[in-house]
Amino acid sequence: MEIILSIAIGVMTFCGVWLILRPRTYQVIVGLSLLAYAVNLFIFSVGGVKTNVPPVLVDGTATASLADPVPQALVLTAIVIGFATTALFLVVLLASRGLTGSDHVDGRSDPS
Amino acid sequence: MNGWAHHLIIAPILVPLLAAAVLLFIDERQRVAKAMVSLTSVVILVCVSFVLFRIESGPSDFEGVYLLGNWAAPFGIVLVLDGLSAMMLLLTALVALASLVYSMARWHTVGAHFHTMFQLLLMGVDGAFLTGDLFNLFVFFEVMLAASYGLLLHGSGPLRVKAGLHYIAVNLAAALLFLIGVSLIYGTAGTLNMADLAARIPQIEPDRRMLMEAGAGVLGIAFLIKAGMWPLCFWLPTAYSAASAPVAGVFAILSKLAIYVILRLIMLLFETGPSAGFGSTFLLIGGIATVVFGTIGVLASQALGRLAGYSVLVSSGTLLMVLGINDGAVSSGALLYLVSSTLTISAFFMLIELVERGQDAGASVLTVTMEVYGDADDDEPQEGDGVTMPGTMAILGICFAACAILLSGLPPLSGFIAKFAMLSAMMGTGAIGVPPTAAVWTLIVLVILSGVAALIAMTRVGIRTFWSSIEGTVPRVLVIEIVPVMFLLSLTLVLTVQAGPAMQYMDTTIRTLASPENYINAVRNATVLKGVADSNGQGGD
Numbered sequence: 001m002e003i004i005l006s007i008a009i010g011v012m013t014f015c016g017v018w019l020i021l022r023p024r025t026y027q028v029i030v031g032l033s034l035l036a037y038a039v040n041l042f043i044f045s046v047g048g049v050k051t052n053v054p055p056v057l058v059d060g061t062a063t064a065s066l067a068d069p070v071p072q073a074l075v076l077t078a079i080v081i082g083f084a085t086t087a088l089f090l091v092v093l094l095a096s097r098g099l100t101g102s103d104h105v106d107g108r109s110d111p112s
Numbered sequence: 113m114n115g116w117a118h119h120l121i122i123a124p125i126l127v128p129l130l131a132a133a134v135l136l137f138i139d140e141r142q143r144v145a146k147a148m149v150s151l152t153s154v155v156i157l158v159c160v161s162f163v164l165f166r167i168e169s170g171p172s173d174f175e176g177v178y179l180l181g182n183w184a185a186p187f188g189i190v191l192v193l194d195g196l197s198a199m200m201l202l203l204t205a206l207v208a209l210a211s212l213v214y215s216m217a218r219w220h221t222v223g224a225h226f227h228t229m230f231q232l233l234l235m236g237v238d239g240a241f242l243t244g245d246l247f248n249l250f251v252f253f254e255v256m257l258a259a260s261y262g263l264l265l266h267g268s269g270p271l272r273v274k275a276g277l278h279y280i281a282v283n284l285a286a287a288l289l290f291l292i293g294v295s296l297i298y299g300t301a302g303t304l305n306m307a308d309l310a311a312r313i314p315q316i317e318p319d320r321r322m323l324m325e326a327g328a329g330v331l332g333i334a335f336l337i338k339a340g341m342w343p344l345c346f347w348l349p350t351a352y353s354a355a356s357a358p359v360a361g362v363f364a365i366l367s368k369l370a371i372y373v374i375l376r377l378i379m380l381l382f383e384t385g386p387s388a389g390f391g392s393t394f395l396l397i398g399g400i401a402t403v404v405f406g407t408i409g410v411l412a413s414q415a416l417g418r419l420a421g422y423s424v425l426v427s428s429g430t431l432l433m434v435l436g437i438n439d440g441a442v443s444s445g446a447l448l449y450l451v452s453s454t455l456t457i458s459a460f461f462m463l464i465e466l467v468e469r470g471q472d473a474g475a476s477v478l479t480v481t482m483e484v485y486g487d488a489d490d491d492e493p494q495e496g497d498g499v500t501m502p503g504t505m506a507i508l509g510i511c512f513a514a515c516a517i518l519l520s521g522l523p524p525l526s527g528f529i530a531k532f533a534m535l536s537a538m539m540g541t542g543a544i545g546v547p548p549t550a551a552v553w554t555l556i557v558l559v560i561l562s563g564v565a566a567l568i569a570m571t572r573v574g575i576r577t578f579w580s581s582i583e584g585t586v587p588r589v590l591v592i593e594i595v596p597v598m599f600l601l602s603l604t605l606v607l608t609v610q611a612g613p614a615m616q617y618m619d620t621t622i623r624t625l626a627s628p629e630n631y632i633n634a635v636r637n638a639t640v641l642k643g644v645a646d647s648n649g650q651g652g653d
Binding site: 020025028032035036039042043046047070071074077078081082084085086088089092093095096099100105106107 | 247251254257258261262265268269270273274276277278280281284285287288291292294295296298299304
C-alpha cells in the first residue's frame with residue numbers, strides 16, 4: 001500500500017516537473033496540476049496510511065487505531081486553493097494566447 | 113485581558129476583508145465610492161497598526177496571543193502579536209496608504225476590481241504577519257498571492273500578461289513546495305502550531321530530525337523564491353518592473369514578508385537544540401550570491417523599473433546575508449534596514465513612473481531595452497484631472513536624489529544609519545564584540561560595494577533624466593501622485609531623526625525573539641475565555 005502510494009506520488013511528481021519545464025503554456029498548466037495532485041497525495045500520506053479507520057474520536061476507541069484528521073483537513077484546503085489558482089492561471093494563459101498569438105511561455109512565435 | 117485592545121489584534125485581518133467584501137457590491141462605475149471605501153479601510157488599518165505598535169513599544173506586558181474561536185493553543189489557530197509583527201503591520205499599512213493614494217490619480221481606473229484585490233492583498237499580508245500557525249500561514253500566503261496575481265495583471269497589456277504568466281507559474285510551484293514542507297514538518301513533529309513546534313523540535317529523535325530538517329529546507333525554499341534569493345529570483349525584476357506603479361509600490365512589502373517569515377521561523381524553531389543554526393550557511397551563501405547578482409543587475413539595467421527591481425534583490429540579499437551570519441546585534445540593524453529599504457523601494461517604484469512620464473519616447477527607445485518599452489502606449493491610462501504640481505522637475509529631482517542616497521546608504525538619511533548599525537555590529541565595535549571572520553569581511557565588502565553600485569547607477573540615470581534632457585517635456589504630475597512619494601521619503605527622514613528610539617525598539621524586539629521561550633510560553637499560557645461559549649458562542653470579554 002505504502003509502496004504503491006509512494007510510486008504514484010513519485011511518478012506524478014516526475015511527470016509534473018518535466019512538464020512545467022516545457023515551453024508550451026498548456027504543458028506547464030498540466031504539469032502544475034499533476035504536481036498539485038502529487039502534493040495532495042503526499043499531504044494525505046503524512047498522517048500514515050490506514051484503511052477502514054475513522055478520523056472521529058468516540059468513547060472507547062484506542063487513539064492508535066484512528067486515522068489522523070489533520071492531514072485530511074489540510075489536503076481539503078490545499079485542493080481548494082490549488083484548484084482556484086490553477087483556474088486563475090488558465091485565464092492568464094488564455095489572455096497571453098490572445099495577446100501574443102502564441103502559446104509559448106515567453107510569447108515567442110517560432111515553434112522551437 | 114485588557115478589553116477592547118485585545119480584539120484589535122484581529123482587526124488588521126478583518127478590516128480589509130470586510131472592505132473587500134463591501135467593494136464587490138459597489139458598481140465599477142462608482143469610482144469615488146470605491147476609492148473612499150478602500151481609503152477608509154487603509155486609514156483604519158494605519159490607526160489600528162499604530163495603536164498596536166504603541167502598545168508593543170510601551171512598557172506594559174500586553175498579551176499578544178489571540179485565540180481564534182476561543183480554542184486553546186495547540187488545537188486552535190492562534191494569532192500572535194509581538195514587537196516584530198507590530199512593526200511589520202505598521203510598515204505595511206503606511207506603504208499601503210501611500211500606494212493607494214497614488215493609485216487614485218489614475219491607475220485605479222484602468223481595470224476592474226483594483227480596490228478589492230488591493231484590500232485582499234493587505235488582508236493576506238497582515239494575516240501572514242500575525243499568524244502563529246504554519247498552515248494558516250500558507251492560507252494567508254495564498255490569499256496574498258492570489259490578490260497579487262490580479263494586481264500584477266492590473267492594467268493588462270502583453271508585457272504584464274507575460275510577466276504575470278511567469279510570476280504565477282513560479283509562485284504556484286513555490287506554493288506546492290510550501291505544502292510539501294509543511295506536511296513533512298507535520299509528519300515528523302506532529303503539530304503545526306509554531307510555538308508548539310518550537311517546543312517540540314529540540315526533542316525530536318534523530319531519525320525523524322533529518323526528515324524534519326528536509327521539510328524545513330523545502331519550506332525555506334518556498335519563501336526564498338518569494339524573497340528572490342539567487343538563483344530563484346529571475347522572475348522578480350521582470351514582474352516588479354512590469355507591474356503598474358502603485359502595485360509595484362505595495363509589492364515592495366511582499367519580498368520583505370518572505371524575509372520576515374524566514375527570520376521568524378529561524379529565530380523560533382532553530383535557536384536552540386540540536387538543530388540550532390540550521391540553514392544559516394545556506395542563507396549566507398545565497399545572500400552573497402543574491403547581492404552580487406543584484407548589484408550586477410543594478411549596474412546593467414538601463415530602464416529605471418528594472419533598476420528598482422534589482423534593488424529589491426540587493427536589499428533581500430543583504431538581509432539574507434545578515435540573517436545567515438545569525439548574530440543578534442547585526443539583526444537589529446538589519447530590521448532598521450528592512451524598514452528603511454521597504455519605504456525607499458516603494459517610493460522609488462512610484463517615483464519612476466512620474467519621472468518616465470517626462471521622457472520622450474524616442475530617447476527612451478534608444479537607451480532602454482525595447483522589450484520593456486514596446487507597449488508603453490497601449491496600457492497607459494488616460495491623464496487624470498486634478499491639481500498639477502508646480503516646480504515639477506525640481507521636486508522630482510529632489511525625491512530622486514533622496515532615493516539615490518537611501519539606496520546607496522549615504523549619510524544623512526536612514527539608509528546610512530541602518531547600514532552603519534549593521535556594519536559596526538559586525539566589525540565588533542557595536543554592543544557585542546565579535547572578531548570579524550572571513551564571512552563577515554565578505555559581507556562588509558559586499559554591502560559597501562552594492563551601495564557604490566547603486567550610487568553609480570542612480571547618478572547615471574539621474575544625469576540622463578534631469579540634466580541632459582533639454583528637449584524633454586516636463587511631465588504633468590498631480591499633487592496626489594507626488595505627495596505619497598514625499599510621504600514615504602519623509603518617513604525615512606523620521607526614521608533618521610528618531611533613529612535612537614527606533615534602534616531601541618528593534619533591540620528589544622530582537623532580544624525578545626532571541627529567547628523563543630517567551631513566544632512559546634505566551635502561546636501555551638493563553639487562557640480560554642470562560643463562560644463565553646455558553647452565552648452566545650462568540651469571542652468576547
